[in-house]
Each structure stands twice: as structure tokens, then as C-alpha cells.
Amino acid sequence: MDCISYHFVLILVAALLLSPCIMCREYCDKKNPLEEKDPSLRSRVENDVLAKLAAMVSAQKNLPNLDGYAQVISYANSGIAAYYVYGIMWCFAGVPPTVCIECINNNVDTINIANCPLVMNYIVAGDSCVIRYAIGTNFIGNGTDDFSHVDQSPEIISGASFDKFSQEVLDLLVQGIEKAVKWWSNYSIEEKIISLPHEKRVVVRAQSQCSRDLLVKDQCKKCLSRLLVDYIQNCKGHMSCTITAGSCVLKYSSTPHG
Secondary structure, eight states, rough: OOOBBBOOOHHHHHHHHHHHHHHHHHHHOOOHHHHHHHHHHHIIIIIIIIHHHHHHHHHHTTTOOOOOOOOEEEEOOOOGGOOOOOEEEOOOOOOHHHHHHHHHHHHHHEEEEEGGGGGEEEEOSSSSSSEEEESSSOTTTOOOOOOEEEOOOOBBTTTTTTHHHHHHHHHHHHHHHHHHHTSTTOOEEEHHHEEEETTTEEEEEEEEEEEEGGGGGHHHHHHHHHHHHHHHHHHTSSSEEEEEEEEEEEEEEEEEEE
């Protein structure tokens, strides 16, 4: 019989795996050889980029429409582009300012504790925000940036419901992308009730969003469309999934209905 499974043990395990220290080690074990040639690299990532970005976001706390967006480039004293550091931060649409700022600060702490400044490319997506930096690669405003991260729930729709659920979610994401690139705000939130076999129904809420550096609609669409490939490869059938690039995000969650 087809049903929506809830594996509480798996949820507990997933929570442990996603705890800050364990999660960040997944990304931060590899050292950056450029630091040997540019000893200031770590300091520039931590202070000129991460700390400065966090301060820029915190300064927005009294703005009526805080989106948490900030970007900065740290240029190397040598003038060699391979040592430049590019960074952005931004928050998901609808997130309260205090939650946005807390998310940013927590993730900056996670990066620094995990020695992530030694990593060439890094992205961390909290429940409310995104931090992305790169050494030597200017991804800002580039919708074809191919560095992304996928975080999916352990619960999977199984059996005959799998294909229908996966296709319905894909259609909802595509619909959201089309709306997001038409609106000046660069985001869309869609909701749909999906009927599954044996009278099972779930409510799916999907969000498509580009950060402010992708105000050029063509670049925004390129970024979001590329994340659809990640959905097909990594998220089909999962009850929820968040796919994050440096400048855009596709995410959805589903709950039983009725």
C-alpha cells in the first residue's frame, strides 16, 4: 500500500548530521594552497569579507524592507585576480529582520569555527539565509555560477505516488520560476494540494528566489533553471528539499492535507 512514511529515527539522525560542526566539516576539510602564497588570505576572508558583510546586513535592521543583501570584494595587495575574494549574503523573502540577522551571524560563526576560509568555494544555506564566497572566481551577478548545495529531507514518497508527486512538484517549481523572473522582487511563493493514490493528499509550498545581484531577469532565470537539474538529480520524491546557489534558491516543503 502506498503511503507517506515518517521515519523519526532518520529525522533524528539527519538532525545530528546537520549540526553545525559536522555539517561544516563536509565542506571545509580541504585546505587552500593559495594561503601559502598569500598569507593575508584567511584574514581577508574573515575580516574584509565575512565580518564586513555581516556588519552590512546588521546595519539594515531598521529598514522597513530588509532583504539582508550585501556584497563585497576583497582585492589582493598583489593585484593578482586569483587572490581576490568575492562574497555575498542575503535572506529569504518574508524573513523577519531579527531572524535574518541571527541566521547570518550564526553561519559566519560556523564558517570561521570550521576553518572554511581555507576553502576556495563555500556556500551555506540556513533556514533563512545564504552566504556564498569564492576565492578567485567572481560569481556575483552571474546566473551560470555552477556551485550549489542540496539539502533534502530523509522522508520520501514511495511506490506509485513517487512519479506523480515528483512531476507535480517539478511543475510547481517551473511555475514559480516563471513568476519570479517577471516580478521586480525576483521571488515567488507557490502552494498546491497534490492528490496521491489511495486518497492521500499533501500540501506543497514552493519558493523560487534570486538575490539582488541577479536583477537582470535573464541571469535570474538561468540561475533558477540550473537548479531544476539539481532537483531532478537529487530531490525527486523527497518531502522537502532546498537547492541553493550563491545567488538563487529553489525550495519546497510538503505536509499531509486533511
